[in-house]
Amino acid sequence: MEQTLTDERLAGEKEEKHPSSLYMLFFTEMWERFSYYGMRALLTLYLISEVSKGGLGWTSAQAGQLYGIYTGLVYVTPLIGGYLADKFLGYRWAVIIGGLLMALGHASLAVEPLPFFYAGLGLLIVGNGFFKPSISSMVGQLYPEGSKLKDSAYTIFYMGINLGAFLGSLICGYLGENIGWHYGFGAAGVGMVLGLAQFYIGRHRLGKIGLKPERKNVNVNNAPKEPLTKVERDRLVVVLTLSFFSILFWLAFEQAGSSMNIFAYKFTDRSIFGWEVPATWFQSINAFFIFTLAPFFSMLWVKLAKKNLDPSGPYKFAIGLVLLGLGFAVLVFGSLSIPQGAETAGVSMMWLVLAYLLHTMGELCLSPVGLSFVNKLSPARLIGVMFGVWFLASAIGNYIGGALAGMIDEMAKTQSMSSFFLIFVSIAFAAAFVLFLLSRRLVKLMHGVH
Template sequence: MTQTAVEQPVISPSPKGKGHHKGLYVLFFTEMWERFGYYLMIGIFFLYLVDPAANGGKGLDTTKAADLVGSYIALVYLSPFLGGLMADRYLGYRRAVILGGFLLAAGYFCLAVPGDMAMYVALGLIIIGNGFFKPNIGTILGNIYNREDLRAKKDVAYNIFYMGVNIGAFICNFVAAYLRNHYGWGHAFAAAGVGMLIGLVIFSTNQKVIASGDIRKEPSPDDMPIGKIVSLVFVPAIIAATLGYFMQDILGHTLFHTRSNDAFMFACVPIIIFYIRLYTTSKKHEDKRGLGALLAFFAVAIVFWVIYNQNSTGLTIWADQYTDRGMSTTVEEAAKPLGMLQTVTTEPHAVTQVDEHFRAVTDASGKTLETQGPDPYFQNLPKDQWPKEGKMRLISTEIFQSINPFFIVAFSLMVVGLFGWLAKRGKEPTTPVKIAMGIFLAGASSLLMVVAASMTNVYLDKSSMAWLFGTYAVFTVGEILVSPIGLSMVSKLSPPRVTALMMGGWYLVNAIAGKVAGLMATFWDEFIDKKLYFLILVISAAVAGVVMLMISKWIAQVVKEKTGSY
């Protein structure tokens, strides 16, 4: 599911006029290749962590893998807060993008190196690199289209830019599948680095074209110094995270299932308090209303992004272990040249020891036990369905993550047309109502998974691939309604003096949601009835959608007061 951290306005039809700034196409291809690398890595990371060591993976159980993936997603979305501020105050946007791109490429190449130390160094490089790259390439595009003669084309420019994101996200999974199936995990991760280097070459060789977008605002007395931000936000967060990490030693047990979950949740407390204080200490009535509306939007949006991040956690587990990924002979022959097929074997090798409900078995110290067994795919498949030759060719799990970007490209024009048709009749919903609709659709996508889990005894059989296609299709429509609005709402509702900080707040929403998605997945083995896992998401989305509808008139009125439109 392809979120891009740029100010994405609501999708709307093209304005009259010809031609776009050449910088749009430079940024389009730069972002396309960067997103190629990012979504390639995130698409296979969980699979790499749970893959048995005999296949070149890390051989972790579901809980540990989900914990690591959740932590990674959380930090990836948290780092742009500081990276955006550094670019805004010191580096400049082009230099920040180049620095971030090199760090990202280095991180992907480092992931190709065996060993736990190399993996953790790689994750650190990617997290920091993303912080410099992610917020600033979108800022350059926004600055270019703030020019008076281009302002009318800004919405369409972002729509074109967003298509680049989804093209990169679509093709990367096929490349990942081909390389990891034919050459191993390291080659797949290295391909992400190659993609980022291609994007850097495109960006670096067209500096003159995009120079007009590297415009930093003059420092204002109202700007909060970075030193104060560090003392009020980062230092308390580090102290709280440290306390959370050692909570198990203090209480004798964790509060959120793992040490890293405890550390992250504790770290969020002082950051959330900081944003509440921005609201309570605001002296201007107009600023206070804007901040209040924005914080309410943030609180509701967390649920949507938790469902969004199931793509890298719960839905990946479902696709990998509970979905029938077998194909007819005709389809298999067509897929073979594309490298979409992975081989699973019934031959015994070291795998995580699980009970009859796929729960990882641990000893008294909490260490995960290993046993000799077949590929995990066969654990819920009766032996009379095992292949006689001992091997089976299946569609690679990561291919399912290309469904969402495909649907985004396919559905976007239909959504544009629908709202254009409604606008002509004066019936187009306000932006907050569209957000509520998107949250309800996200809940409906999880409801499909509830039905899928109800109709299949996943401990004895596999679920049809059609359920995942349907889930992604429904969610994609919701994503089109919500994702392009987030940072646009921030820019509309934030007081100018704290816009950068509120952008950081939007990233915090995504970070918390990513960690909660990972936290949920660490309990995957505890959910004997898998439909309960997805039912939690359905109920949460229903509540969040109702709350959004209840406050939609208020938020729409605040937006109108500040911008003159809904």
């Protein structure tokens, strides 16, 4: 089986095709993201919904705080899970363990008593720690060192993430808002079970990728040390720098599940021919644009790379931040008509659609490229940990973003809704400017990795 996968790799490189195992991982991640984003679409609205409507009746500030803590911890645990997968479990067992824990977490959320709600969040946090870095690591290992297909592979993989997010937001969102919040949470659990079953059935396609690491019979006291070389240190500086700027990206981008979700729920006219669009469905717009635009971006990077015109990672990150800032500038302009102190409004939904389009284009310039660069620039012996660091940066961004999201009601009352969104315009544009200035130096530190 190992030889079969090796032959498939070589043939794929010659013919510029991806191995079939990529698509197995694609569907595994798709169903896991169905569960995650289906649940995420509901979380904030469930928290702020009136008790009489089955919600918890929390304030926006309280909901934003819990949302930030939850999404932040979801990205902290991969640092630990990545280490355990690297050293002890292997990536396959980590995916299976993580999937089982998350399935149990969603099942717990489907039960109404509040203690089960908190238990479910805890299981999802821990399970994601095992699952997320492991499946991302296996995608990179499908390709030999220096493969030009790797960026394209991560973009395709990212398309699977967002196909799951699209379906999860629509199906779980509809069930949650129209039938009952816990039905939506339960549907998310079904998606996780399907993803886990699909991975277990198709695991043979991976050859030896993801198996438990072999234990070397070496005396611990006399074990040879492997210090980082200068090239490895320089490349890790680039990973850490890009991870820092990803914090600034995600703290703004992740407003989608919190403040932008509240904006859709309270301040957007959602009526179409007398039918009200569920607020949760707006979160599927980003995912829709991802899987429709991702093939274009994938082909664009490949074609530019063949002509040696492909922008390097730092420049792509900076472009992503500019597009993110433009998306929030759209919301600044679109919310100018909302009077100070208003608790509801009827802003055209087209402002949200346009903002999500720009955010999606920015995301495609940053997130899949970031995953690929963590794989390319990290030493093989540290790759799981460095994926953990990448997700830790997302954790920090999510936590800060949740705290900022909690300010939406207060700023709408004391200043304006436009002032709230202007915060994220300023952060994104300032970060892009600084990164453009640093990019030339960062490219040198990459030592030929492009």
